[in-house]
Amino acid sequence: MTNIFNYIDRPSPIHRLTGATKLVCLLLWSFAAMATYDTRLLVSLALLSLVLFRVSRIGIRDVSFMLGFTAVFMVLNNLLVFVFSPQHGVELYGSSHVLLRLGGRWIITKEQLFYHLNLVLKYLATIPIVLLFVCTTNPSEFAASLNRIGVKYTIAYSVALALRYIPDIQREYHEISQAQQARGIEMSKKESLVKRLKSASAILIPLILSSMDRIEVISNAMELRGFGKNKKRSWYMARRFTKWDILAMLGSALLLAAAILLNIKNGGRFWNPFI
Amino acid sequence: MKKSPVRTIVAIGIGAALFFVLGRFVAIPSPVPNTNISLQYGLLAFMAAIYGPIAGCLIGLIGHALIDFSYGWGIWWSWVIASACFGFLIGLVAKRVNLADGEFGKKDILRFNLFQLVSHVIAWGLIAPVLDIVIYAEPANKVFVQGLVGGIANIVTTAIVGTLLCVAYAAAKPKKGSLKEEK
Numbered sequence: 001m002t003n004i005f006n007y008i009d010r011p012s013p014i015h016r017l018t019g020a021t022k023l024v025c026l027l028l029w030s031f032a033a034m035a036t037y038d039t040r041l042l043v044s045l046a047l048l049s050l051v052l053f054r055v056s057r058i059g060i061r062d063v064s065f066m067l068g069f070t071a072v073f074m075v076l077n078n079l080l081v082f083v084f085s086p087q088h089g090v091e092l093y094g095s096s097h098v099l100l101r102l103g104g105r106w107i108i109t110k111e112q113l114f115y116h117l118n119l120v121l122k123y124l125a126t127i128p129i130v131l132l133f134v135c136t137t138n139p140s141e142f143a144a145s146l147n148r149i150g151v152k153y154t155i156a157y158s159v160a161l162a163l164r165y166i167p168d169i170q171r172e173y174h175e176i177s178q179a180q181q182a183r184g185i186e187m188s189k190k191e192s193l194v195k196r197l198k199s200a201s202a203i204l205i206p207l208i209l210s211s212m213d214r215i216e217v218i219s220n221a222m223e224l225r226g227f228g229k230n231k232k233r234s235w236y237m238a239r240r241f242t243k244w245d246i247l248a249m250l251g252s253a254l255l256l257a258a259a260i261l262l263n264i265k266n267g268g269r270f271w272n273p274f275i
Numbered sequence: 276m277k278k279s280p281v282r283t284i285v286a287i288g289i290g291a292a293l294f295f296v297l298g299r300f301v302a303i304p305s306p307v308p309n310t311n312i313s314l315q316y317g318l319l320a321f322m323a324a325i326y327g328p329i330a331g332c333l334i335g336l337i338g339h340a341l342i343d344f345s346y347g348w349g350i351w352w353s354w355v356i357a358s359a360c361f362g363f364l365i366g367l368v369a370k371r372v373n374l375a376d377g378e379f380g381k382k383d384i385l386r387f388n389l390f391q392l393v394s395h396v397i398a399w400g401l402i403a404p405v406l407d408i409v410i411y412a413e414p415a416n417k418v419f420v421q422g423l424v425g426g427i428a429n430i431v432t433t434a435i436v437g438t439l440l441c442v443a444y445a446a447a448k449p450k451k452g453s454l455k456e457e458k
Contacts, residue, residue: 161288
């Protein structure tokens, strides 16, 4: 319950990088993977992220729970794309090599399969990196890193507050929910949908009204300590950059540059092997 | 009520934490298998109506990004941004609805729901699908249907949960001018 973000503390070079570095790398990396549909680059990103995973000493077992969610999401998304737009690949790549006719407009073409391959690769190129970030970055350091990369400290502090109060609110929700259930509210499938939403509100209202009081208490305490008076603020969890941090950020920047260059060279976001 | 900047910061933090808990752990099974009804947009509309557009925008942004991180599928940027936009748009109502003064009558309910409808339509019918197409190059009809389904579900939950929250909050606040000087 306390470790919802699955931070795993292990001695590894990736853990030793500062949170700010990892955040910058995550952003650059995900922009690179977002920008390109070049299969060659996506494959290299996916392979590289697996190597990094190895370096971080995080095992597959540590993240299997999160991988499960992602796998379901990925399969569903691919199915939906095919059901809704079986000719999307043909439109994108401008040619049509029919492999199998399923009836109606659902014709499997090489182009469509290639598009799906790219879609899957896009997941494979980003998800390991996100998991790596989540597993190797201490949540407490996360807010400090946000401030480090230029987010205003007041907003970074909001994130810190959110992370700090998630377990509290979760516990409170649980308590209220059990109290209300003892009084007879029903939230399972036996009730109609509108009834279920209404009974959810019977839990939410006390939860949120008490959270409003919490906001008052916390903001009064912060104001009494002079929060927001100065332009800058120091962080307990902040760390200095080392040469590895600089190298990691440069490496990620190069990946993004590669993605942009390939887009220019391919004359678009897609690498077309069919011509 | 004068709002201090510190209060807004705290409201963003607590709001994002609530958004996270509702979105991640409070799942009401819906008739469609494997689909849960998300209550967090009702909360987001309510918080934005009290603390304004900036708070709404950041609660949506931080809360949704944290949910995506905890599931591990990275940041689904297009939908995170749509959440943030919804929070921002609905926050613009704050000027019209005087929740802090303990007033939330029939007219306000109507106005609140009209605004949430329009904001949801813009966020899920326009921003999310267009970003899906621009960022992920997904087929247009698929993302628009997805946005439509999600949008309708969010409109219904916001209408029920958001309105109930606003009514309950207004009832808990003393009405403006409810105290009279004794003579």
